[in-house]
Amino acid sequence: MEARPAASRRTSARRPIAPLPPRYRSAMRLLLDAEIQDDTVDELRGLDAKLDVVDVREERAFDMDAFRDEQLEIIVGPRTPRDLDRVPGLRWLQLRSAGVDHLAVDPPWRHGIVTTNARGVYAIPIAEYVTGMVLRSHQPTGWAMDQAAHHWPGEAPLITVLRGSTALVVGYGSIGREIARQLSALGVRILAAKARPEKRADDGYRVPGTGDPDGSIPERIVGLDRLTETARSADLLVVTVPLTDDSRGLVDREVIDALPVHAWVINVSRGPIIDEAALLEALRAGQVGGAVLDVFAQEPLPADSPWWDAPNTIVTPHASGVTLRYFDRLVIENVRRYLAGEPLLNQVDPERGY
Ligand SMILES: NC(=O)c1ccc[n+]([C@@H]2O[C@H](COP(=O)([O-])OP(=O)(O)OC[C@H]3O[C@@H](n4cnc5c(N)ncnc54)[C@H](OP(=O)(O)O)[C@@H]3O)[C@@H](O)[C@H]2O)c1
Numbered sequence: 362m363e364a365r366p367a368a369s370r371r372t373s374a375r376r377p378i379a380p381l382p383p384r385y386r387s388a389m390r391l392l393l394d395a396e397i398q399d400d401t402v403d404e405l406r407g408l409d410a411k412l413d414v415v416d417v418r419e420e421r422a423f424d425m426d427a428f429r430d431e432q433l434e435i436i437v438g439p440r441t442p443r444d445l446d447r448v449p450g451l452r453w454l455q456l457r458s459a460g461v462d463h464l465a466v467d468p469p470w471r472h473g474i475v476t477t478n479a480r481g482v483y484a485i486p487i488a489e490y491v492t493g494m495v496l497r498s499h500q501p502t503g504w505a506m507d508q509a510a511h512h513w514p515g516e517a518p519l520i521t522v523l524r525g526s527t528a529l530v531v532g533y534g535s536i537g538r539e540i541a542r543q544l545s546a547l548g549v550r551i552l553a554a555k556a557r558p559e560k561r562a563d564d565g566y567r568v569p570g571t572g573d574p575d576g577s578i579p580e581r582i583v584g585l586d587r588l589t590e591t592a593r594s595a596d597l598l599v600v601t602v603p604l605t606d607d608s609r610g611l612v613d614r615e616v617i618d619a620l621p622v623h624a625w626v627i628n629v630s631r632g633p634i635i636d637e638a639a640l641l642e643a644l645r646a647g648q649v650g651g652a653v654l655d656v657f658a659q660e661p662l663p664a665d666s667p668w669w670d671a672p673n674t675i676v677t678p679h680a681s682g683v684t685l686r687y688f689d690r691l692v693i694e695n696v697r698r699y700l701a702g703e704p705l706l707n708q709v710d711p712e713r714g715y
Pocket residue numbers: 458459460461479480481483487531532533534535536537554555556557558560565585601602603604605607608611629630631655656679680681682683715
C-alpha cells in the first residue's frame with residue numbers, strides 16, 4: 362500500500378474506544394465497501410433502524426480517499442481514507458481480509474480505530490486446498506499422461522500413503538487449526554509452531570465444528586526457538602503465519618535445510634515469510650521433496666519468474682482462500698455485537714500487529 366502523505370496523517374493517536382450502546386445514538390452510519398451478498402445487506406439493515414448502511418459495493422468509481430463524512434462510524438471494507446480527518450467519527454474498521462499487512466505503513470489501530478479482521482473466514486477453503494494438494498502430491502503423476510495417450514501401463518506405480526506422516530503447521534491460528542483438523546482425520550500427526558505456544562485456545566471467529574478451539578490436536582506446540590529442531594521431523598511444513606516484522610523470513614535457510622529431503626513445503630499465508638531463494642535452491646538441489654505455493658514475495662508472479670518451472674512445484678495465484686462463504690456471518694455477528702456494546706470478534710492486537 363502507498364504511504365500516506367505525512368501532511369494528512371493524524372499525529373496524535375486517538376485512544377481506543379469501546380462502542381457505545383445504540384440507546385445513546387440517534388443514527389450510526391456504516392459504509393459497505395466489501396463483497397457480501399444482497400440478502401446480508403438486507404439483514405444488516407434489519408438489525409437496527411438506527412443503522413444507516415451506505416452501500417458502495419457496485420460503485421466502480423468509488424474512491425475511499427475522496428470520501429468525506431462526519432457521521433461515518435463504521436467501515437466494512439479494505440481500509441480507511443488515508444486522511445482520517447475526512448471521517449472524524451470513524452470508530453471501527455471491519456476488514457474482509459485475515460491479513461492486515463496491507464495496512465502496515467500507517468495502521469488505523471494506531472489512530473484509535475478498532476480494527477477487526479476476517480480470520481476464521483478463510484480457514485475452511487484454505488484447509489481444503491492444503492488437504493487436496495497434499496493428497497495430490499502423494500498420487501503418481503503419470504496417470505493423466507497415460508490416459509491422454511490411451512496407454513495402460515504394464516506396471517502400476519507404488520502409492521505412497523499419507524497416514525502416519527508428520528505435518529508441522531507454522532502459525533496455529535484459524536487456518537492452521539482447520540488444516541490440523543482435516544489432516545489429522547487422515548491419520549497425519551500434527552506438530553505446531555506459533556508465536557505464543559502457551560496460548561493454546563483460539564478466541565476468534567470460527568465456523569462451528571471446525572478448527573481446534575482448545576488446541577488439543579497437535580502432539581506438540583512449540584515456540585519459534587524450536588522451529589528448526591521441529592522441522593527435522595516434518596514430512597510436510599505448512600506456513601500459515603501473518604506477515605509482520607517478526608515473521609518476515611521466518612522460514613529461513615536453516616529451517617529449510619533442517620527438513621528431510623522428501624518433505625514438502627506449502628505456503629498459504631504471505632510470500633515474504635519464506636526465504637524464497639533458499640527454497641528454490643533446495644528444490645533444484647533435491648534437498649526438499651516439493652512445494653505448493655499460493656503466495657509469493659512478488660505478486661502477480663512475473664512471467665519470467667523461476668517459480669513457474671521450479672521442480673516439483675505447484676503454483677497457484679493467491680487463490681486458496683477465495684470464497685463468498687462465511688464473511689457475511691462474521692459481519693452480521695460483529696455488527697450485532699457493536700450495536701449491543703459487546704466486545705467485537707477478531708480485534709487486531711495493536712502490540713502484535715495481527
Ligand atoms: N492465501 C490466501 O488467500 C489467504 C487468505 C486468508 C489469509 N491468508 C494469510 O493467512 C494468515 C493467517 O490467517 P489466520 O486466519 O490463520 O490468522 P490467525 O488466526 O490470526 O492466526 C495466526 C497464527 O500465526 C501465529 N503467529 C503470528 N506471528 C507469528 C510469528 N512471528 N511466528 C510464529 N507464529 C506466529 C499466531 O500465533 P499466536 O496465536 O501464538 O499469537 C497464530 O497462531 C493471514 O494473516 C494472511 O496473511 C492468506
